[in-house]
Amino acid sequence: MAQLWGGRFTKETEKEVYDFNxxxxxxxxxxxxxxxxxxxxxxxxxxxxxxPDDERDKIIEGLESILTDTLSGKLVITDExxxxxxxxxxxxxxxxxxxxxxxxxxxxxxxxxxxxxxLYIRDEIDEIKELVASYMKVLHELMKSNLxxxxxxxxxxxxxxxxxxxxxxxxxxxxxxxxxxxxIGIRKRMNYCPLGAGALAGTTYPLDRELTARLLEFAGPTxxxxxSVADRDYVIELxxxxxxxxxxxxxxxxxxxxxxxxxxxxxxxxxAYSTGSSIMPQKKNPDIAELVRGKTGxxxxxxxxxxxxxxxxxxxxxxxxxEDKEMTFDAIDTVKSCIKLFADMIATMKxxxxxxxxxxxxxxxNATDAADYLVNHGVPFRDAHGIVGRLVLKCIExxxxxxxxxxxxxxxxxxxxxxxxxxxxxxxxxxxxxxxIGAPGPxxxxxxxxxxxxxxxxx
Ligand code: ARG
Numbered sequence: 188m189a190q191l192w193g194g195r196f197t198k199e200t201e202k203e204v205y206d207f208n209x210x211x212x213x214x215x216x217x218x219x220x221x222x223x224x225x226x227x228x229x230x231x232x233x234x235x236x237x238x239p240d241d242e243r244d245k246i247i248e249g250l251e252s253i254l255t256d257t258l259s260g261k262l263v264i265t266d267e268x269x270x271x272x273x274x275x276x277x278x279x280x281x282x283x284x285x286x287x288x289x290x291x292x293x294x295x296x297x298x299x300x301x302x303x304x305x306l307y308i309r310d311e312i313d314e315i316k317e318l319v320a321s322y323m324k325v326l327h328e329l330m331k332s333n334l335x336x337x338x339x340x341x342x343x344x345x346x347x348x349x350x351x352x353x354x355x356x357x358x359x360x361x362x363x364x365x366x367x368x369x370x371i372g373i374r375k376r377m378n379y380c381p382l383g384a385g386a387l388a389g390t391t392y393p394l395d396r397e398l399t400a401r402l403l404e405f406a407g408p409t410x411x412x413x414x415s416v417a418d419r420d421y422v423i424e425l426x427x428x429x430x431x432x433x434x435x436x437x438x439x440x441x442x443x444x445x446x447x448x449x450x451x452x453x454x455x456x457x458x459a460y461s462t463g464s465s466i467m468p469q470k471k472n473p474d475i476a477e478l479v480r481g482k483t484g485x486x487x488x489x490x491x492x493x494x495x496x497x498x499x500x501x502x503x504x505x506x507x508x509x510e511d512k513e514m515t516f517d518a519i520d521t522v523k524s525c526i527k528l529f530a531d532m533i534a535t536m537k538x539x540x541x542x543x544x545x546x547x548x549x550x551x552x553n554a555t556d557a558a559d560y561l562v563n564h565g566v567p568f569r570d571a572h573g574i575v576g577r578l579v580l581k582c583i584e585x586x587x588x589x590x591x592x593x594x595x596x597x598x599x600x601x602x603x604x605x606x607x608x609x610x611x612x613x614x615x616x617x618x619x620x621x622x623x624i625g626a627p628g629p630x631x632x633x634x635x636x637x638x639x640x641x642x643x644x645x646x
Contacts, residue, residue: 191276191291205269209268209269210269210270211268214270214300214303215274217304217307218275220303220306220310221272221275221299222250222254223306224303224382226250227403228290229290230247231394232292234398236393237293237392237394238289242286262278270300272296292392293383293390294382294383295386295387297385297416297503298382298415298416299382301415302380302403304512305381306403308377308425311519312425314523315370315429315526316374316646318527319370320646322530324643325533325534326357327639327643328534329352329353330353330356330357330632331636333352333356333540334351334632336351336540336544337544337614337615337618338351338352338453339543339552346546346549346551347552348556349547349617349627350627351627351632352538352540353627353632354632359435363435364642366428366431366432366435367646370425370428373424373425376421377420377421378406379400379407380403380408381408382396382408383408384412384413386416386504387412387503388412413502413503414502414503417508419511422493422515423493425515425519426489429522432522432526433482433486433487433522436479436525436526436529439529440479441476441480443473443532451542453542453543453546454536454538454539455539456532456536457535459535460531460535460536475532476529482525485518485521486521492510493510493514497511544614548588551582551588551589552614552617553612553614553617554576554579557608558571558572559571560604560608561575561603564604566601577600578596578597581596589612594606
């Protein structure tokens, strides 16, 4: 048991207590961040006249060798250390002797772990941003190639009005853009350096906190030492943003699962992104989409867990906060693999335009347009709604679509109908005439594509 304290203790820690308290099994993930933070810390100590330059160099060299040897497998992080901070410090002292004991000057594990977590979360935000950007590029391509792929739009899961596949995908594009912007906002708010806060009340050394912040690429130092060690808002914010990303992917997964079913047949997932059944030879299952939908639960769990852990903690640091890590790590890992696989899955799926268009042509998705036709011929909308409702009923009785009614049948309900009704209610017209910005018509969609194209170039 290698621990950084013990002077005031008269007994060894119980083994079970030690194990219960230890965080090495999961905070070993922080090795890179911990060493980066320590290097900046000693650089600042030397610049502030607290540590001689030659000792700074010795410490930095020692820290770098620990990182290199751990990454190469020569040095192994084992349970004999309480946490990653003890692992690094003990090994540093083993390697460079007494100078290593100066590393922790003007620092506490409280501000150290606060820094590690921030550096880690910041790195992860950058990676997640990249993944969301790649996902958005897939959506953008799908939109560009499906401007005229007609499909039914739904409300209450009932066919409502025709849209295009590009338009439907465009909805997910807007969600992804907001997801991306949320990540940027979180990164901006969290980008302040807590190192130098000490245990909770700063230190008596003349630390140059601005320098530490600059060395670690923060916008500046945090402004309250108690808040610096007690704040995990940025983790909660990230988990909340990840929840929303998963909620979006889960909704999309649900649609993919439906569209990929025999009943819909709108898309066909690629063999490489589907799985089979051990008993039913005909099966090709959308397991990836189902898992993305399913894993949403554990990501939500991480958020609920942390926001609950934090709610009763008095200022400043308390050991409860060690619980900020495991579920957060799991949530981040989960979201990253979900975005990546989901993007690959939709980039490779086959789109069955014919099935989509046939589906859009049934289900009276053009009924609103028939009513609008009457309005354009002087019939008040409420009357038009009733007339078309009766025509729909007639179609249902006869088992036909609105395009198959004869002109006499139309005229029997309203004299305002003319030969051009057929053109007016064709799926093509229904979609292509909807060109206010945000609507599925290709003119409107092209404007949105231009905006998105520019947006993707800026990120
Ligand atoms: N493992 C601890 C954590 O994750 C590091 C900080 C320990 N600080 C302390 N005062 N015991 O929160």
